[in-house]
Amino acid sequence: xxxxxxxxxxxxxxxxxxxxxxxxxxxxxxxxxxxxxxxxxxxxxxxxxxxxxxxxxxxxxxxxxxxxxxxxxxxxxxxxxxxxxxxxxxxxxxxxxxxxxxxxxxxxxxxxxxxxxxxxxxxxxxxxxxxxxxxxxxxxxxxxxxxxxxxxxxxxxxxxxxxxxxxxxxxxxxxxxxxxxxxxxxxxxxxxxxxxxxxxxxxxxxxxxxxxxxxxxxxxxxxxxxxxxxxxxxxxxxxxxxxxxxxxxxxxxxxxxxxxxxxxxxxxxxxxxxxxxxxxxxxxxxxxxxxxxxxxxxxxxxxxxxxxxxxxxxxxxxxxxxxxxxxxxxxxxxxxxxxxxxxxxxxxxxxxxxxxxxxxxxxxxxxxxxxxxxxxxxxxxxxxxxxxxxxxxxxxxxxxxxxxxxxxxxxxxxxxxxxxxxxxxxxxxxxxxxxxxxxxxxxxxxxxx
Amino acid sequence: xxxxxxxxxxxxxxxxxxxxxxxxxxxxxxxxxxxxxxxxxxxxxxxxxxxxxxxxxxxxxxxxxxxxxxxxxxxxxxxxxxxxxxxxxxxxxxxxxxxxxxxxxxxxxxxxxxxxxxxxxxxxxxxxxxxxxxxxxxxxxxxxxxxxxxxxxxxxxxxxxxxxxxxxxxxxxxxxxxxxxxxxxxxxxxxxxxxxxxxxxxxxxxxxxxxxxxxxxxxxxxxxxxxxxxxxxxxxxxxxxxxxxxxxxxxxxxxxxxxxxxxxxxxxxxxxxxxxxxxxxxxxxxxxxxxxxxxxxxxxxxxxxxxxxxxxxxxxxxxxxxxxxxxxxxxxxxxxxxxxxxxxxxxxxxxxxxxxxxxxxxxxxxxxxxxxxxxxxxxxxxxxxxxxxxxxxxxxxxxxxxxxxxxxxxxxxxxxxxxxxxxxxxxxxxxxxxxxxxxxxxxxxxxxx
Numbered sequence: 001x002x003x004x005x006x007x008x009x010x011x012x013x014x015x016x017x018x019x020x021x022x023x024x025x026x027x028x029x030x031x032x033x034x035x036x037x038x039x040x041x042x043x044x045x046x047x048x049x050x051x052x053x054x055x056x057x058x059x060x061x062x063x064x065x066x067x068x069x070x071x072x073x074x075x076x077x078x079x080x081x082x083x084x085x086x087x088x089x090x091x092x093x094x095x096x097x098x099x100x101x102x103x104x105x106x107x108x109x110x111x112x113x114x115x116x117x118x119x120x121x122x123x124x125x126x127x128x129x130x131x132x133x134x135x136x137x138x139x140x141x142x143x144x145x146x147x148x149x150x151x152x153x154x155x156x157x158x159x160x161x162x163x164x165x166x167x168x169x170x171x172x173x174x175x176x177x178x179x180x181x182x183x184x185x186x187x188x189x190x191x192x193x194x195x196x197x198x199x200x201x202x203x204x205x206x207x208x209x210x211x212x213x214x215x216x217x218x219x220x221x222x223x224x225x226x227x228x229x230x231x232x233x234x235x236x237x238x239x240x241x242x243x244x245x246x247x248x249x250x251x252x253x254x255x256x257x258x259x260x261x262x263x264x265x266x267x268x269x270x271x272x273x274x275x276x277x278x279x280x281x282x283x284x285x286x287x288x289x290x291x292x293x294x295x296x297x298x299x300x301x302x303x304x305x306x307x308x309x310x311x312x313x314x315x316x317x318x319x320x321x322x323x324x325x326x327x328x329x330x331x332x333x334x335x336x337x338x339x340x341x342x343x344x345x346x347x348x349x350x351x352x353x354x355x356x357x358x359x360x361x362x363x364x365x366x367x368x369x370x371x372x373x374x375x376x377x378x379x380x381x382x383x384x385x386x387x388x389x390x391x392x393x394x395x396x397x398x399x400x401x402x403x404x405x406x407x408x409x410x411x412x413x414x415x416x417x418x419x420x421x422x423x424x425x426x427x428x429x430x431x432x433x434x435x436x437x438x439x440x441x442x443x444x445x446x447x448x449x
Numbered sequence: 450x451x452x453x454x455x456x457x458x459x460x461x462x463x464x465x466x467x468x469x470x471x472x473x474x475x476x477x478x479x480x481x482x483x484x485x486x487x488x489x490x491x492x493x494x495x496x497x498x499x500x501x502x503x504x505x506x507x508x509x510x511x512x513x514x515x516x517x518x519x520x521x522x523x524x525x526x527x528x529x530x531x532x533x534x535x536x537x538x539x540x541x542x543x544x545x546x547x548x549x550x551x552x553x554x555x556x557x558x559x560x561x562x563x564x565x566x567x568x569x570x571x572x573x574x575x576x577x578x579x580x581x582x583x584x585x586x587x588x589x590x591x592x593x594x595x596x597x598x599x600x601x602x603x604x605x606x607x608x609x610x611x612x613x614x615x616x617x618x619x620x621x622x623x624x625x626x627x628x629x630x631x632x633x634x635x636x637x638x639x640x641x642x643x644x645x646x647x648x649x650x651x652x653x654x655x656x657x658x659x660x661x662x663x664x665x666x667x668x669x670x671x672x673x674x675x676x677x678x679x680x681x682x683x684x685x686x687x688x689x690x691x692x693x694x695x696x697x698x699x700x701x702x703x704x705x706x707x708x709x710x711x712x713x714x715x716x717x718x719x720x721x722x723x724x725x726x727x728x729x730x731x732x733x734x735x736x737x738x739x740x741x742x743x744x745x746x747x748x749x750x751x752x753x754x755x756x757x758x759x760x761x762x763x764x765x766x767x768x769x770x771x772x773x774x775x776x777x778x779x780x781x782x783x784x785x786x787x788x789x790x791x792x793x794x795x796x797x798x799x800x801x802x803x804x805x806x807x808x809x810x811x812x813x814x815x816x817x818x819x820x821x822x823x824x825x826x827x828x829x830x831x832x833x834x835x836x837x838x839x840x841x842x843x844x845x846x847x848x849x850x851x852x853x854x855x856x857x858x859x860x861x862x863x864x865x866x867x868x869x870x871x872x873x874x875x876x877x878x879x880x881x882x883x884x885x886x887x888x889x890x891x892x893x894x895x896x897x898x
Binding site: 031033035067157160161188192193207209224225226227228230247248250251252254255258259261262263265266267268272273278281282285286288289290292293295296297299300301303304307310311314315317318319320321322323324325326328329330332333335336337340341344346357360361364365368369372373376423424425428429432436 | 480482484516606609610637641642656658673674675676677679696697699700701703704707708710711712714715716717721722727730731734735737738739741742744745746748749750752753756759760763764766767768769770771772773774775777778779781782784785786789790795806809810813814817818821822825872873874877878881885
């Protein structure tokens with residue numbers, strides 16, 4: 001397994017830095033993986049981090065730069081000149097280079113790009129910066145290995161050798177026609193077992209999955225997962241091969257999306273870590289808490305409106321938290337199923353069907369839970385009318401809550417809004433209010449106050 | 450992008466099956482991706498699915514079998530003889546074969562294995578079946594390309610050719626010594642640019658990440674994500690190379706884990722889809738709802754104990770849902786941050802530190818929210834003592850809720866229990882009860898009833 005950066009190790013590095021033991025540092029760190037170097041840089045103060053960063057071989061430091069979290073990266077980049085940044089950028093693949101550059105303040109972007117030595121590299125990066133965030137274009141790299149259908153195997157291997165030196169990892173080899181149109185692929189394995197007398201056109205696989213440069217990142221992720229792809233070529237409107245997306249970037253995207261959805265469901269708006277500052281955490285959490293507060297105030301107002309029942313039917317007020325909690329729980333369950341279904345693209349069939357299924361399900365759950373309340377009420381010697389009121393309300397509130405939980409995300413999704421915002425506090429708060437209102441209204445009808 | 454299986458397409462297939470148009474079916478489907486064939490099989494009734502499955506070329510049907518969801522796969526496998534299943538298994542990589550076989554009823558397992566033609570394949574599968582679910586061993590495949598350090602490049606290429614025919618995708622090439630100990634790797638790219646006069650020992654990279662066969666799947670996923678690996682070799686206690694894990698299986702694992710955590714946070718115990726049966730959904734959802742119900746009953750009992758306050762301070766009862774909702778929301782937020790932190794392995798530092806940070810954060814949130822309540826109370830002309838009671842309770846309840854949300858998952862994790870169970874209904878329910886109790890107790894002290 002990978003190495004763990006311990007506190008002791010960090011302290012050792014810090015003392016080596018303060019003693020300017022550059023050689024010892026280089027020997028100690030040259031064998032570390034960039035991701036581990038990144039962890040070390042994150043653990044150091046900004047000055048030490050910059051010192052160490054400048055000291056390291058640019059191949060290692062550039063890769064580490066990619067793995068550092070955004071805040072710490074910004075701190076290091078601030079201390080570097082445009083020329084120094086361009087030097088790091090030269091070591092990176094176009095997609096990673098574009099990611100780093102896009103984080104720079106606008107005025108530095110042009111400066112850094114003009115300092116990049118390799119003109120083709122710079123041109124590719126500028127192209128990538130054009131694509132909108134979240135599209136296939138923003139995820140792809142320009143580096144890839146492509147061969148022409150007209151080549152013979154030995155030509156192909158020779159040409160590939162020079163291309164391969166630019167590409168970190170060769171996945172599939174893409175086959176294009178004279179005009180760079182993507183027409184198929186060649187697996188390395190096939191090339192490995194091919195005879196030197198074969199022509200590419202006779203050994204390539206004419207079927208190749210590809211994505212359009214404007215396709216959404218999540219759709220690319222779904223496709224690559226479904227078809228177990230490790231890289232996918234990206235084409236433009238004319239089916240011209242313009243880049244490729246590799247699975248490591250897709251893995252990061254999948255994890256990021258999952259974390260975002262999870263945090264959204266828990267009522268946290270921004271991507272925060274357990275160790276972020278109180279200010280960052282408050283900014284991420286407070287808005288949802290205020291929403292909850294407003295919901296609670298509305299609930300209080302509704303209950304205030306039924307104050308007349310207070311002395312005759314105090315149990316109604318004791319059971320309000322139960323009704324609210326059940327409405328919230330059911331709503332969150334329903335919405336989570338829909339949000340996941342939408343994310344996996346397996347919400348099919350008509351809305352009406354779904355509604356009937358959802359009502360059926362909540363009736364089953366509601367009746368079982370209502371029966372439990374009734375049994376409980378019997379043993380605790382509740383007034384029968386009160387038990388009936390609570391049980392019936394519970395069934396109706398559960399049905400209502402599951403419909404809200406099901407259809408709010410569906411409607412949001414239809415209107416192009418991320419359905420994940422409808423999970424968590426949003427659903428619980430609105431279901432609390434609806435639930436309490438329905439409960440008291442039914443109680444009024446049954447008990448007559 | 451990939452093809453979408455439409456309803457019309459499915460109907461066409463159904464009618465071709467009922468007319469026994471085997472040739473048309475084969476022509477129509479032979480170009481489809483196995484994952485799409487799987488979708489078609491899922492969309493058909495069990496008889497049609499079995500008919501089509503048997504009709505298809507075994508290379509295609511075996512791959513499709515892997516992609517079908519478990520329930521539909523079981524239905525198809527039931528209709529196949531042990532010999533027919535073994536025939537499919539022969540087409541699959543050892544890891545996929547082992548996955549399918551492990552789903553069979555115990556009595557069929559031996560039967561199917563004895564029917565597998567290739568003895569080595571059968572032996573490998575039996576080995577894989579031994580590893581515990583969720584370990585690296587259960588994720589790995591036996592197929593890999595390995596070369597000896599003593600070989601020359603041409604020998605290596607020749608030997609690899611025969612190995613490569615067995616391996617669907619060549620990632621890294623692993624380098625072993627005479628006794629099969631893993632000593633390094635050789636990238637295909639390096640081999641591509643090597644000279645025929647090179648010896649493997651002079652061109653291989655002596656540094657290679659590997660995992661132990663008993664390492665946990667999540668740890669393997671974290672490592673592969675951190676280091677952007679597409680395959681990782683698996684070794685036993687003696688560092689002997691015994692298999693490799695590829696990124697496609699890790700992507701599936703990551704998505705599965707994320708979905709499980711998300712569902713757990715929403716109060717859903719089993720992996721269910723939007724279109725599962727009412728019975729399955731009830732089974733997954735009802736237990737958490739019953740937990741919520743018990744919590745609600747406990748809350749009602751607590752409030753019943755403070756019935757004396759009912760006539761004098763009715764507002765307390767109107768504000769109970771607000772207190773409960775805030776306790777629940779804060780608890781879910783705190784627990785979600787911890788659960789994600791644990792999953793990403795970035796919960797560091799001492800417990801005491803974390804406690805103070807958490808108290809600080811909740812004080813900030815609590816005071817802001819309490820101030821809002823106070824302002825609201827002022828405009829609605831609440832009794833000042835009531836406003837003070839609600840405000841102070843809110844601050845204390847928020848602190849308590851965030852501590853529960855933070856430390857319950859941490860304690861569960863320390864005791865080897867999945868901390869994700871502590872998110873969602875579990876935290877909301879316990880915080881509801883604690884919150885309501887604290888609220889009324891503080892009210893009793895301040896208002897004196």
